[in-house]
Every structure is written in C-alpha cells, then in structure tokens.
C-alpha cells in the first residue's frame with residue numbers, strides 16, 4: 001500500500017521534488033535544483049551562477065574505474081524496479097514495495113527510491129530524447145540495463161534535488177556494482193553532458209523549431225504522442241476545451257494523493273484524521289492521507305478504512321443512490337421504506353474489490369445483498385479479502401466470466417456495476433510505466449469485451465433497474481461510443497443524468513462532470529482519476 005501513492009517527478013511535473021536528495025543520497029543537502037519552473041533563484045549560487053553547471057559542477061577527477069563499486073540501496077531499488085518493468089513486464093507499484101522491503105529501506109530511503117523510480121519511468125520518453133542527444137549511437141543499441149541506469153541518472157540530474165556530482169558519482173557507482181566496470185565510462189560521459197543543461201533548457205532545445213503541438217506536448221509532459229492526441233480528443237468528447245490538454249498532462253505527472261474511504265456503517269476516519277489525514281472535500285466518508293505507513297492504522301488493518309480514489313468512491317455511491325423504484329416483488333413495507341431493502345446488487349467486474357467493498361458496505365446498511373463477480377481466481381480472492389470487513393450475509397463472490405451472468409441470472413438485479421477492463425488512460429498518475437506500455441491497439445482490442453460485458457449487465461438488470469457503466473479511461477472509444485452503440489440498438493434503455501447523480505452524492509453538489517447525460521471526472525479538475533460514468537436504466 002505504501003508504494004501505491006508514489007511521488008511525482010519527471011518532465012513537466014508539478015510536484016515530486018519534496019523528499020529526495022538530502023545528505024544520505026546526494027552529499028550536501030539543499031544543493032540541488034529548484035522546482036523545474038522558470039530559472040528560479042534557488043538554482044543559483046551566491047555569484048548568481050546556476051548550480052550544477054560548468055565549473056560549479058565539482059565533478060570528481062577520479063576516472064570511473066577508480067570510483068566506488070557500491071550501489072546506494074535506494075538507487076539500487078529504483079534500478080531494480082526499472083529492470084523488472086522492462087524485463088518482466090512488471091508493474092512498478094507492485095514491485096517497488098517488495099524491493100523496498102527486501103532492501104530494508106528506511107522511510108527516507110523509501111521516499112527517495114519511490115521518487116526516483118516513478119519519476120524515471122514517467123519521464124522515460126523525454127529522458128530518452130535528451131539522452132539520444134548525448135549518446136553517439138542509437139539508444140536501441142545500448143545494453144538495456146545501461147539505458148535504465150542513464151534514465152535514473154537523468155532523473156536525478158534534471159528533476160530531483162540531488163547535486164550533480166552526487167547524482168553522477170552514485171549512478172556510476174551503481175552501474176559498476178550491478179552492470180560491471182565496462183559501461184561506467186560511457187555512463188559518466190553521457191551524464192556529464194546531460195548535467196550541462198537544466199530540464200527547461202533541454203526541453204527548449206528539444207522543441208526548438210517544432211510546430212506540431214502534439215509533439216511539443218509529448219516532449220514537455222512525457223506522454224506518447226498518441227496519448228496526447230487521445231486525451232485531447234477525450235476532453236472535447238466530454239465537453240471540455242481542448243486547451244486544457246497541458247493541465248491534464250501535467251496532472252498525470254503529479255503525485256497522486258492517497259484517498260481513504262471509511263466503509264459506511266462499518267469504518268471510521270477518526271484514527272486517520274488523528275494521524276494527520278485531512279477530511280475529503282468531494283465525498284462523505286473520505287479523507288486525504290498524510291502519507292506514511294497506512295498499515296499502522298488499526299482501521300486500515302481491519303479493512304474498514306481503505307485506500308480508494310475519490311472518483312471510484314463517487315461512481316460507486318452514485319449507483320447506490322440512484323432511484324430504481326421498488327422491484328416487482330417488493331411491495332408493502334419494503335417498498336414503502338424505498339431504501340433498497342431486499343434489493344440485489346451486482347458488481348460484474350469486481351477485482352481487486354475496491355468498489356465492491358464500498359458497495360458491499362452500502363448494501364449491508366440498506367438490507368440489500370451484493371454479488372461480486374471476477375473471472376481471475378487470484379483477483380476474486382482479493383475481492384473476498386476486500387469484502388471481509390462487511391458481514392458475510394450481505395455478499396457473495398462468484399469466480400467466472402461476467403459475460404455469462406446476464407444469461408444465467410436474467411433480470412435478477414436492481415443495480416449493476418459494470419466497471420469494465422479498460423486501458424486505464426485515466427489513471428496514468430498511479431501507474432508510471434503504463435503510458436509507455438499501452439498502445440492504440442489496446443483500445444481496439446478491449447472494445448468487444450467492453451460491449452459484451454455491458455450487454456451482460458443489461459441482461460442481468462431488472463426492468464426499472466440501473467446499470468452503471470464505468471471506466472478509468474476517458475477515451476471516447478471506451479466510454480461514449482460503447483454506450484451509444486448499445487443505446488442505438490435498443491429502445492428499452494434510457495440514460496439517467498450521470499452528472500446530476502454524481503452531484504447528488506458529492507459534498508460540493510456541483511462537480512461539473514456531466515455532459516450529454518454521461519459524466520467524466522478529471523485529474524486536473526477534480527483531482528481524481530479520470531473515471532467515466534454512464535447510468536443506463538432499463539425501462540419498466
């Protein structure tokens with residue numbers, strides 16, 4: 001859990017310079033660069049010269065071969081994370097906590113390793129463009145481990161408060177220890193060239209004469225060009241100005257805040273608030289974590305307080321709150337209560353169980369039951385674990401393909417969540433490597449499954465009931481197009497105003513997320529993941 005809210009950093013980053021570069025990692029504290037904005041005073045020494053530049057760089061005179069062979073543990077962790085991501089297709093947010101534990105990093109080193117690995121991964125495209133100007137051969141011809149060491153060096157030099165000489169010496173030392181003495185001269189020479197300019201100066205150089213706004217944004221904010229285009233298209237599709245693209249891409253590079261949710265009726269935020277968390281402003285029962293090891297909180301260990309993005313909380317609560325009227329068999333007292341008593345809820349794609357836990361708690365409060373479905377057995381186990389804090393009579397986990405549920409249990413459910421597999425383009429803040437791993441083909445590949453799952457959800461919902469179609473991607477091909485396809489073919493469905501439904505469960509009452517009856521949350525506006533919500537009612 002501690003690794004999931006990694007620090008930002010990297011090209012165009014608004015944050016992520018906070019914790020790193022104290023004496024343990026870089027020689028003198030405070031000798032590093034400023035926040036990457038326009039040439040700020042903190043970058044200059046008493047004589048007004050920029051730090052880490054030219055004669056002020058104070059690089060060691062020792063040849064790389066004479067230098068340390070010791071790998072600083074925090075840098076070693078970052079290097080191992082980058083290697084695992086490249087070689088094993090690993091997810092940084094899963095590998096990082098394991099490597100931190102393995103090397104027994106203390107809190108400060110863990111913060112440094114997090115910022116370094118997340119920042120180097122996020123900024124990869126831009127760092128590679130810079131490195132390509134400093135290496136005398138195509139980057140593809142470098143040993144991949146050497147390239148990862150260079151990326152780690154570049155991130156320290158350009159985006160962290162690490163003095164240049166320390167970034168350079170420590171990165172060369174790391175390379176000597178884990179790759180071998182051979183490439184250290186190359187790494188030393190290349191990183192000296194990188195250190196000759198600030199990030200802003202490199203970016204100015206890279207975009208010099210470039211008139212294509214997509215290419216410029218791609219370099220400035222370290223996103224693949226196709227994602228820049230896709231995000232611009234997504235903004236427009238959801239009724240926002242294309243000019244917001246820079247803020248959106250910048251928000252992807254900022255450290256995501258860690259949000260907490262107290263499961264309604266079961267959890268309390270008191271302990272988290274006593275430990276420095278602040279109350280969430282968008283949705284009830286939420287808080288912003290102050291960081292640190294959340295596992296030390298008894299309520300988190302008990303599973304009644306959980307880490308969950310506010311966007312996910314909002315869409316789950318919107319589904320639970322929307323009016324579905326009494327079901328056909330529920331008349332009399334149950335219907336009068338109109339509180340959801342006796343209702344059957346379905347979470348069709350539940351793994352790993354974040355929304356299922358919140359829905360399960362809400363269902364329990366209302367006297368409803370939840371069936372949480374997930375095909376991957378290990379993820380179904382995670383769903384059961386997530387739900388374990390909710391009394392067992394209120395929920396069940398089904399391990400199976402969601403596409404079968406509609407045919408097996410037609411018109412059984414009052415509320416159905418279809419939180420379908422998607423590209424995750426709306427959660428790039430949390431998954432530093434994913435922007436470089438995804439491709440436009442993923443969007444095309446996921447389309448049929450998303451449509452089939454929505455079809456199954458619509459078959460499983462009873463007349464008068466509501467399906468919430470949810471993605472953590474704003475891409476129109478995964479959101480509005482899927483919904484429009486279904487609505488075009490059927491006349492027994494209608495869209496409920498999802499923007500109004502989100503407002504109804506928000507504390508502000510005016511999220512401004514709605515557009516043409518669907519709703520889209522945004523990192524740069526709402527500081528949530530870019531969750532999409534459509535609420536589709538099956539007519540009675």
Ligand SMILES: C[S@@+](CC[C@H](N)C(=O)[O-])C[C@H]1O[C@@H](n2cnc3c(N)ncnc32)[C@H](O)[C@@H]1O
Nearest residue numbers: 349350351352353354355401402403419420421
């Ligand atoms: C976006 S995630 C759901 C996140 C979850 N609702 C939460 O809040 O934690 C999509 C899930 O759909 C699952 N999935 C993939 N194929 C599926 C299928 N055919 N039927 C149902 N679920 C599927 C994936 O394994 C994944 O766990």
